[in-house]
Amino acid sequence: PEKTREYRNISKKRENLSDVILYEGIATRNDSILNLVYMNDADRVAYFESYITALKEQKTKDSIAEANAEAAIANNEFFVANNPNSGPNPPGGNSLFYFYNPAQVAQGKLDFKQRWGSRANVDNWRVSNKVGGALASNEIAGEENMLEEVDNGVYKVDTYISKIPSEKPVIDSIHTERNYAYYQLGLIYKEKLKEPQLAIQRLEALLAANPEERLVLPAKYNLYQLYEASGDTFNSDKYKFDILQNYADTRYASIIKNPDKALEQDQDSPEVIYKRVYRDFENQEYAKVIAQANQYIDQFAGDTFVPKFELLKATAIGRSKGYAAYEEALNYVALNYPNQEEGKKAKELLDQVLPQLKDANFTPDAEAKNYNLLYAFRTNERDTLVNIQDSISQYLDRNNLAKLSVSRDVYDSATQYLAIHGFKSKVEALYFAQRLKETKLIAIKEEEEPVVISSANYRIIQLHKNVEAYKNLESE
Known part of the structure; x- marks a missing residue:
């Protein structure tokens, strides 16, 4: 029964085994290919x-x-x-004529x-060897x-032989994928399935395979923990001294030196860093989020927080680069983390949400119920934009304009919008723009007149980054 503890335990084991099946399959296949790659012709x-x-x-x-x-x-x-x-049982048995x-x-x-070999149907067939x-x-x-x-x-x-890869980028990709599979298997056997010997085998095999630098330190740290837990002092000390000597400034060395310090309190832990990056995401600093996510994905390779960084990066890409880039980024997360919650979420977005957002055509104004007033600012004018946003918010409060609201929305890496929402018609939006100009709450040049756009079409230009197409449509 689904609501029993036994069901939950078995389901969890099955999920872990799904990960094992996935990564063991990748490791086996890629090892086979690489063995052929490195064979000589004979x-x-x-x-x-x-x-x-x-x-x-x-x-x-x-x-x-x-x-x-x-x-x-x-x-x-x-x-x-x-x-x-x-x-079924005929009398006289079941023998038949040959x-x-x-x-x-x-x-x-x-x-x-x-x-006798193949013989022609002729006389003296026994001696007709030649024929x-x-x-x-x-x-x-x-x-x-x-x-x-x-x-x-x-x-x-x-x-x-013609199908064996020979191009270096292809071989490197196979090698990288195999190494990552070995690392993931080491963590799964260690943390989820509690199989320390299998974890040691996979991680030792990883280190023997000349892995990428980002996997070396976490693999050594996990081996240090595994050997220490199993009472193998020789090997645990080997990896401990290696980390302390060659990676002295890392969080792993810090944890070894201070084993009583909880990892979640460590300012350099994935959890604490993820929260900092997420705050930047909430502040719409998408370029910064993407750069930081890339850095920490490499730094924490194999950690359970890596899929979280990947999905956050994909969302930041979508907000700053639009639909096509978002779809590509989500697809990467879904393919590379199919059994993690983030991979499943990305797959759900791809299958259920994105198809509803694919249409980039603008809706007629006759169907619009709400309009927005947009003022464009350069990205490096963020502080100015924040001050103007605060001033307009105060103006709305003083004049009891509760139906209106103001937001600061990133459009792309170069442009941000100050968006005022809640107008019922274009005329009302343009009248309010004139009031802002007269009260000098916002100063704009003639060639930078605000854009009035329905809420539905504002959503479309943010999704597909096609504001120029909208402006051209309005000017026709």
């Missing part, structure tokens, strides 16, 4: 010749099994149709060929040609 040829031989043997077995199955069905149908005493049993006939032909040999050669050649034609190169060594 070893590759030998490897695939052996593989092709096994394929042919298996095909022969499958063909015989299929023929036997078909023969058994045909024989049963023939026997039932022609024997009035047939049935040539009425296609399976026995096929086996007999196979035994004959194995003993039989020629016939056999022709048959074999014909069979091989048919195999090559039907199987489309599946029995050619070159078919497989």
Whole structure:
């Protein structure tokens, strides 16, 4: 039952096993590819010749099994149709005349060929070696040609060798993906499945595979913890002294020096840093958020907070660069973290939310219910914009204009909008713009007149970053 503790425990184990299945699959596949990449030509040829031989043997077995199955069905149908005493247990047993049993006939032909080879149907066939040999050669050649034609190169060594990656960027990508899978497996076995020996195996294999620098330190720290917990003083001390000597300024070294210090209180912990970055996100400092997220994704590689940084970065990209960039960023999160909550959230957004936002066409003003007044400012004018926003908010309060509100909205990396919301018509918005100008609450140049736009269309230009298309539409 779903509401029981047992169900929750089993579900949690199944989720963890899903992660294991995913990353073990990646590690196994990529190890196999890299083994082929680093083989010399002779070893590759030998490897695939052996593989092709096994394929042919298996095909022969499958063909015989299929023929036997078909023969058994045909024989049963023939026997039932022609024997009035047939049935599950016919009297006199189930023996049949040899040539009425296609399976026995096929086996007999196979035994004959194995003993005598292919022979022509002529007198003195036993001594007709030359003719039989020629016939056999022709048959074999014909069979091989048919195999090559039907199987489309599946029995050619070159078919497989041609598919082995040779470009360095591709090989590096396979290598990086494999190393990350090993690291994730080490953490899953250590933290979630409580399998320390499997965790040690994967992390040691990672360090032996010349991993990226960002994975080296966290792998060593986790190995230090694993060996220490298992009582292996020699190996735990090896990694402890390595970290203290070569990574003395890192949070890992700090934790080793001060083991009683809670990680969540550490100002350099992923949790504390994530909260700081999220505050920047709330302040609409999207460029800063993206840069910081990239930094901490590398720094905390493999940590449970990495997917959170990834999703936050994707959202910041969407707010500053628009729909297409947001879709691409979400797709990356969904593909790389399919079993984490953030990956599932990204997949849900891609499947359910983004299709509703895809349309970049503007809605007619006849359908509009609310309008906004937009003043554009450069990004580096943030302080000025904040002061103006405060002044207008106070003006709205003094004049009991509670139906109106003001916000500061980032448009892209170069532009921010001071947006005043709540107007019921364009005329009302333009009248209010004139009042602001007269009271000198906002100073603008003639060529920087505000834009009046319906709330629906404002949402569209923020999603698709197409304000110029809107201006052109209005000027027509």
